[in-house]
Amino acid sequence: ERGRQRVSGPEILLVAAVLVAAGVALSMLAGGEEGDPPAFSPPNDGRPAIAVLPLENHSPNPDDAWFADGMREQLAATLAKVSGLSVRGRMSVMRYRDDPKPLPEVARELGVGFVIEGNVRIAGEQVSFTAQLMDATRDESLWAGEFDRRFSVEEMVSTHREIAEQVVSQVRAFLTLDDEARIASQPTASTEAFQEYLKGRFHWTTRTPQGLETARAHFQRALQLDSTYALAWAGLADCFTVTTYYSGELDPGEAFRLGESAAEEALRLDPDLAAAHASLGFLKMISRRDWAGAEASLRRAIALDPAYSYAHHWLADLLSYSQRFEEALEEGRKAIELDPLAFATNYSQAARLSGGRNFEAAVAQYERTIDLYPHIFLGWAGLSETLLAMGDVEGAIRNRSRSDQLFGIDPVLSETHLDMISDFHRTGIPGSLPPAFDTLSSFPPGWRATAAMYVGDTAKALAWLEEATVGNWPDVLALRNWALFDPLRDHPRFQALIEEYFGDMETSGSREP
Numbered sequence: 001e002r003g004r005q006r007v008s009g010p011e012i013l014l015v016a017a018v019l020v021a022a023g024v025a026l027s028m029l030a031g032g033e034e035g036d037p038p039a040f041s042p043p044n045d046g047r048p049a050i051a052v053l054p055l056e057n058h059s060p061n062p063d064d065a066w067f068a069d070g071m072r073e074q075l076a077a078t079l080a081k082v083s084g085l086s087v088r089g090r091m092s093v094m095r096y097r098d099d100p101k102p103l104p105e106v107a108r109e110l111g112v113g114f115v116i117e118g119n120v121r122i123a124g125e126q127v128s129f130t131a132q133l134m135d136a137t138r139d140e141s142l143w144a145g146e147f148d149r150r151f152s153v154e155e156m157v158s159t160h161r162e163i164a165e166q167v168v169s170q171v172r173a174f175l176t177l178d179d180e181a182r183i184a185s186q187p188t189a190s191t192e193a194f195q196e197y198l199k200g201r202f203h204w205t206t207r208t209p210q211g212l213e214t215a216r217a218h219f220q221r222a223l224q225l226d227s228t229y230a231l232a233w234a235g236l237a238d239c240f241t242v243t244t245y246y247s248g249e250l251d252p253g254e255a256f257r258l259g260e261s262a263a264e265e266a267l268r269l270d271p272d273l274a275a276a277h278a279s280l281g282f283l284k285m286i287s288r289r290d291w292a293g294a295e296a297s298l299r300r301a302i303a304l305d306p307a308y309s310y311a312h313h314w315l316a317d318l319l320s321y322s323q324r325f326e327e328a329l330e331e332g333r334k335a336i337e338l339d340p341l342a343f344a345t346n347y348s349q350a351a352r353l354s355g356g357r358n359f360e361a362a363v364a365q366y367e368r369t370i371d372l373y374p375h376i377f378l379g380w381a382g383l384s385e386t387l388l389a390m391g392d393v394e395g396a397i398r399n400r401s402r403s404d405q406l407f408g409i410d411p412v413l414s415e416t417h418l419d420m421i422s423d424f425h426r427t428g429i430p431g432s433l434p435p436a437f438d439t440l441s442s443f444p445p446g447w448r449a450t451a452a453m454y455v456g457d458t459a460k461a462l463a464w465l466e467e468a469t470v471g472n473w474p475d476v477l478a479l480r481n482w483a484l485f486d487p488l489r490d491h492p493r494f495q496a497l498i499e500e501y502f503g504d505m506e507t508s509g510s511r512e513p
Contacts, residue, residue, distance in 0.1 A: 048171040049112040051088040051136075052076040054097035056119035058128070067122045069094075069205075070198030071129065071156075075116065078160040080307045081182040084173035088112055089309040089339025090205065095372075107136035110340055114142075114171055116163075127151045131163050133170055142170045153194045157186050188222075188229045196222035197232050204239060212243050230273055233266035237279040252472050256287035274305035282314045285321075286474050291505045294318055309338035313345055316352065321477050322505050325356040343373045347382065354386045355481030362386045377406035385450070389483040393425040400454070410436075420455040430456030444468065446475035453484050461485070462493050469501050476501060 052075050057068035073090060080087040088110050096106060103115060118131040132144040143166050149155040161183045168175050175183075188194050200218035203211045216239045222232040240259030260283045266276035281297030284290040295318055301311035316331035332349040339345050350365035366383035373379060384399035397418050404414035413436050420431040433452055437460075440448070445468040452461035465485075468476050479485060480502060488494040 047084055047086040048114060048173050049086040049088065049110075050079060050114040050116065050167065050171070051093045051106070051110050051112045052079065052116045053093055053106070055117075058119050058121040060121075060123055064122050066199045066202035068120050069202045071120050073198070073201055074156065075131075075160050075163060078157075078164050078183050079167060080305065082164060082168060082173065082179050083176055084168065084179070085171070086338070087307050089342060089345075091342030091344070092339045094205070095341050103134055103136045103139045111337065112136055114167075116167070122151060125151050127155070129159055133167055143167075151195075152191045153186050153188055156194070157184070187231045188226045190226040190229070193222040193225035193229050193232065196225065197229065197235060200232070200235050204235065207242065209243075212239050215239050228269055230266045230270035230276070233262050233269065234273055234276040234279060237262035237266060237276060237283075241279050241282055252474065253287070256283055256472070259283050260287060272304055274301045274308050274311065277301035277304065278308060278311040278314060281311070281318075285314070285318050286477065287472065289501070289503070289505075291318065291322065307338055309335045309342070309345060312338065313348060317348060317477070320352040320355055321480060321502075323481065325352065328352050329356075341372055343369065343376055343379075346372060347376075347378055350379075350382055350386075351478065354382065354389070354483060355478065357483065359386055359390050359483075363390075375406065377403045380406065381450075385482075385484050388454070389486075393422070396454075397421055409440075413437075417451060417455070424454075424456045430458070433457050433460055444473050444475065445471065446473050450484055453487070456487075458488060458491070461488065462491065462497075465497055466493070469497055 052072055055068045055072045057065050059065075059067060072093075076087055076090065076093075079085055092110060101109075106115060107113065113136060115134050115136045116131055117134060118129065120130075121128040127147075127149050129147040129149070130145070131147075133142045134140065135142055145163065145166065147159045147162075149159055164183050165175070167173075188197075196218045200215045200222065202215075203218065204215035206212075206215075216236065219232050219236040219239065222229055223236070226232070237259045240255045240262065243255050260280065263276045263280040263283060266273055267280065270276070277297050278301035281294045281301060284297060285294035295315065298311050298315040298318065301308060302315065305311070312331045312335040316328045316335060319325075319328035319331060329349070329352060332345070332352055335345040336342075336349060346365065346369040350362050350369055353359075353362035353365055363383065363386055366379055366386060370379040370383065380399045380403035384396045384403060387399065388396035400421070401414065401418055404417075405411075413434070416434060420433075423429070424431050433448075433455060437443070437448055437451060443451075445464040449461045449464040449468065452458070452464065465476070465479070480498060485494070
């Protein structure tokens with residue numbers, strides 16, 4: 001009891017020694033089996049870390065799966081407004097929807113101490129919601145609640161607030177007055193607009209051309225119902241922000257203009273909306289090449305919501321493009337901590353390592369990304385390029401072949417290209433890409449330039465890079481650090497391209513990570 005017992009100096013040293021030994025033992029036990037994703041440490045700031053797992057859909061209509069996903073998203077967003085909690089990102093936790101695992105394993109993979117499980121059911125205007133807070137490391141229930149409510153914005157916000165208050169109490173966190181105001185705020189007065197927003201977020205997370213188009217339609221419908229719905233404007237901005245990465249149907253310039261307009265409208269309605277600041281920062285970087293403005297917007301987003309992983313992720317990209325590698329890798333580490341199993345956070349960190357010429361670490365990070373997402377071609381493509389930079393031509397060709405298969409390139413064209421890569425690196429005689437590459441409408445010019453560099457066709461690589469720059473394709477942003485283009489760095493056309501595109505960007509002047 002405080003004030004009734006004194007501890008001597010030797011006793012303190014003994015306790016310290018025991019704690020150190022315990023820490024070493026626990027770190028060994030937490031290492032996991034070989035091949036498992038590595039454990040992630042909880043935030044160093046001492047906040048309890050929590051993940052809201054996918055909610056089971058008990059609705060009678062299978063088409064209402066959007067509701068279970070939307071309720072999970074909104075509950076996680078409510079908890080993220082509590083400054084005393086660290087909430088894991090969506091892309092990581094949604095992996096467990098189709099691949100459930102024991103809670104201690106989930107805790108290890110996500111670096112959390114607590115998870116929320118539950119189920120939802122919507123039938124007409126009635127909603128049933130069951131939630132259970134678990135101590136994930138012990139697999140023990142700390143609290144459970146059942147809610148039968150009418151489907152309305154007011155009722156859903158009230159339900160999530162009640163759950164958040166219970167969570168804060170059970171994990172011994174705290175609610176500030178600002179937290180209480182944030183979790184009680186209603187994003188819109190229109191229940192129908194709220195429903196359209198949830199559907200929009202459901203389809204946005206698919207990251208497919210059709211999914212993004214459907215999401216855009218739902219966000220636009222929500223705004224027709226309530227033009228002051230700031231979150232719907234932010235959702236629309238997010239659609240335009242990522243669409244050029246997943247679809248070549250929309251001109252990048254037009255997509256970025258529309259996205260920036262939507263983000264600005266969201267901020268006009270709600271100046272403290274972190275997601276809108278982050279999207280605007282990304283668009284300033286990718287569209288207007290306003291480097292200082294982009295950094296200011298992204299840092300503002302982080303100040304408003306330190307748990308928003310995409311703000312850290314995009315800031316890490318910006319810092320990497322300006323060759324501030326130590327800062328970039330630190331922001332990338334924060335993004336991974338918040339969303340440890342997401343593709344974007346892991347893949348981009350590998351690209352940053354490669355851009356800083358830390359190739360061995362980049363290979364390990366690409367391999368981790370591929371373990372998590374073996375079906376996404378970008379991981380294989382990035383690993384191929386890094387292996388090529390290291391002189392492992394055979395490994396580069398093997399991984400490029402897998403990337404081509406996943407991307408859907410015609411097998412004959414792929415085989416021709418792979419043979420040309422082998423010939424070029426065996427003989428040193430540059431090849432010339434077949435005309436078929438000129439007709440690949442789904443193959444953006446920046447990606448065609450990489451195909452040309454693989455075979456030493458520098459003339460076509462330069463022509464396509466110039467086309468990518470004129471079209472403002474986003475992959476040009478990485479050009480200053482892209483190892484594959486090192487043979488062009490002394491070429492006058494390449495230097496002019498870098499000067500035109502990056503102009504006044506301040507750099508650290510060093511490639512060292």
